[in-house]
Amino acid sequence: LGQWWTEGDELLVTWEGERLRIDVRRTPGAESWLSPAGDDVWRVVEGRELGERLRVVRDDRGAPVKLYFATYGVTRLPTAFADGAPDAPRSS
Numbered sequence: 001l002g003q004w005w006t007e008g009d010e011l012l013v014t015w016e017g018e019r020l021r022i023d024v025r026r027t028p029g030a031e032s033w034l035s036p037a038g039d040d041v042w043r044v045v046e047g048r049e050l051g052e053r054l055r056v057v058r059d060d061r062g063a064p065v066k067l068y069f070a071t072y073g074v075t076r077l078p079t080a081f082a083d084g085a086p087d088a089p090r091s092s
Contacts, residue, residue, distance in 0.1 A: 004067060005078040011069075019045070020054070022069070044070075 034042035052070035067074035
């Protein structure tokens with residue numbers, strides 16, 4: 001939970017009731033409500049990106065290290081779109 005980033009946009013992920021809430025910080029009212037859809041998988045059931053999935057990627061200790069939200073990579077640190085995903089190979 002907390003702050004996550006995708007393509008330079010800050011997302012705030014919170015737990016409310018039995019659902020996750022994702023807010024796009026620079027766009028007031030751009031929120032998504034997600035319900036569980038399997039192990040480390042959530043589905044948007046209300047709001048922005050309706051029907052899309054959120055998948056959690058964990059490290060060896062079980063801590064969330066990356067998310068995929070509607071197929072977009074989401075990380076703890078801001079990354080510009082032009083920089084690509086943090087784990088993407090860089091060309092020289």
